Structure formats: structure tokens, C-alpha cells
Amino acid sequence: MPSTTVHAGFTLLLAAGLLRGTLDRRAIAVLLALVALPEIDSAAGLWLDGAHRALLHNLTIPLLAGLWLYWDTRLRETDRSWLRGRWGQWGVTVAWVALFVHVFAHVLLDYAHLEGINAFYPVYDRFLRLEGELALSTTDGIVQTFVDVDVGADGGEMTDVGATGTTADTHVANPVEPSETVEEPDEPVERLFPVAESGWQLFLALAGPFVLVARRFQERRDEA
Template identity: 70%
Template sequence: MPSTVVHAGFALLLAAGLLKGAYDRRTLAILLVVVTLPEADTLVGPWMDGAHRALLHNLTIPILAGIVVYWDTCYRERSWLRERFGGGGIRVAWVVLFVHVFAHILLDYAHLEGINVFYPVYDRFFRLEGELLVSTADGVIQTFVEFETNPETGEQTADVGAVGTTADTHVANPVELSEDPEPDDPILLPIAERGWELYLALTGLFVLIARRLQNRDSE
């Protein structure tokens, strides 16, 4: 699975494109804390079945957070966020929320058993798996969502990558390895298990250094 280093590298890349004029140390510190926070659900694993990739790896939390930010900034007579941090603080809040979803939650959605998308409202893991291509023989082919028809009842169902629930789904992690560890189980400090992961992490670090040097030259 993508390590915390990979998530952080991807977050720095997204932030570089979205935080124009606010790519400072304080903002980046907040961003990296929020992006890496979901990994804390591994610590609950020994006491809660399926906690990793469910408790903090879901879309329920960012959806609720987005509703709160929108309500505070658009409907309240006096916005707490605007009064405390100004208009720039509101932009940072939305960027941090966006990066949290795309640099961590949805990145894990495409690996191993995926994530428990709407936990605890709906306890079901989903993973993004399939392919989308254009074939000279079969035209457009996509297998991310597959439809099946029951030959006996004629009922049509859609397979969107459902895996299991917290009761029967375990995503191996450094705190909880698999019951029968295999050579590719996570080690204590995973950094990059694939070439593209190392590439992404190093690119994020390069962008961070480049932006800092650019800001220094402009001062």
C-alpha cells in the first residue's frame, strides 16, 4: 500500500498547484498533519476489527467537514473561520480538505482491499480496480463497474468493487501484519514498495524545495 511518505509527496504536489501565494511552512505543516492523520487508525486495530482503512479512511469525515466549512463561511452571519484566519484561511481549509481526500483517501481506494467508503454510516469496503481502454476489436472496454444478470431471475446487479465489512476485512499494516505473514507484508517503516511510489515521493520533495527557492529569490 502507499506509505505515508508517498501520501505526503503527492500532497505536496497538489498543494503546489492549489496554494498560490500561501505555500508557507505553517500551511504545509497543517496540510501534512491532516494528510497523514488517517494512518492513526492502525493503532486502533488491535482492539477493533477492520479499523485500518475504515475508522479514518472514509469519505464520511471529509464530507461532514466540508458541510461544516460551507455552513460556517456561507450561512453564518459571523464566520468563525473568516474572522480568525481571513479569506486566505478559508481557501487553505478547502485546499487541505481536497488534498486530504485525493492524496490519501482515494489513493488508498485503489490499493489492496480499498477503503470503507462511508463508514460508519455504511460498513462496506470498496476498492477501485479494473481497466479502461479502447480496443480495435472490441471498442471501448471498462471493467471498473461491471453489470451481471442472474440467469434464473433476470435480476441485474452492478459490481462496483465491494470487498467486505470490518468484520471480515483486514488490511495488513505495520501495526497489524497478516495472520500468516508473507514476504510482501508491510515492514515497520515502509517508504516505497513500487518504482512509481518512490518517483512520486521524490517529485513532491523536489517541488517543495523548488517552491521554497523561488520564494526566497522573490524576497
């Protein structure tokens, strides 16, 4: 699965492109803290079955947060906005970027790996994984396998969107709860803290800091 290092690298990449005029250390610290926060559900798995990739790795939380943000910063009068009144326009901008980063740099990035995420937990308990391909074939035209629709024996349609299980029967290995079972009592349990599990993950982890530093140099040059 993508490590926190990969999530952080992607976060810095998005921050460099989205935080125009608000790219400061405070904003970067907020985004990095937020993108690491969902990993807390790894520890929650010690008390709640299937908590990892469910409790904080879902789309329910950002959906509710997005509705509140829209209400507070768009529908309420400017002088009554809690977020704007406390942190000004800086807070509004960073909050919207943070929501975007949380969804795209963490939740949806995990959506395509291992058992995926419990997308609408706790409203709907089902792990979903984004798995398939999209291609343009000279013989078959547009080919996509992310969503498969088949006709069953009774003539009804069956749709496969990558469902992999529920919290009751799905476990995603993590350093707190390794998936390996130890057969010998004295055998040590390997707790793996991944940094990059493939070339593209290493590239993404390094691209973020590089682009962020390059952006800072450009801003200093423009100010000179």
C-alpha cells in the first residue's frame, strides 16, 4: 500500500499547485498533519475489527466536511463565517485545499491498493477497490474493466465495482496489526514500515519535495 511518505510527497505536489498566495510553513504543516491523520485507524484496529482502511479511510467524512465548509464559507454571510472569522481568507483557502488533499492524496490513493477502502463506512459497510484498465483498442474500441456489468443466468444484470468484503472479514496489513500469523511462539513478528513499494511510489514521494522547493525558488526570484 502507499506509505505515509508517498502520501506526503503527493500532498506537497498538490500544495505547490493549489496554494497560490498561501504557500507558507503553517499551511504545509496543516496539510501534512491531515494527510497522516487517517493512519490512526491502524491502531483502532486493536479494538475494532476491520477499522484500518474503514474508520478514517472513507468518503463519508470528507463529504460531511465538504458540506459544512460550503455552508460556512459560501452560504453564511461573510461576517458570520466561523472559519473566516477565526483564520481569515487564509484559513478558508487552506481548508478547501486540505479537503481536496485528504481525498486525492490519501483516501483515493489507497482506494486502488490492496483491499481498497471502506468507501461509505459506517453508513454502508463494504470495502471497495479501484481495479481495472481503460484503453482504446483498434479492434474492440473503448475497453474499460473498472466496472463490469454481466448478464446472469436468469437474465438479470450483475455489477462488479470491486467489492472485496466487509469489516468482519477484511484485514489490511499494517505495522500495528501485521497480517502474518506466527506459527512458532518464539518467532518474531515482522512489522513492516514501508517507504516505497514500487518505482512510481518512490518517484511520487520525491517529486513532491522537489516541486515544492522549486516553487519557493521561483517565488523568491519573482520577489527580487
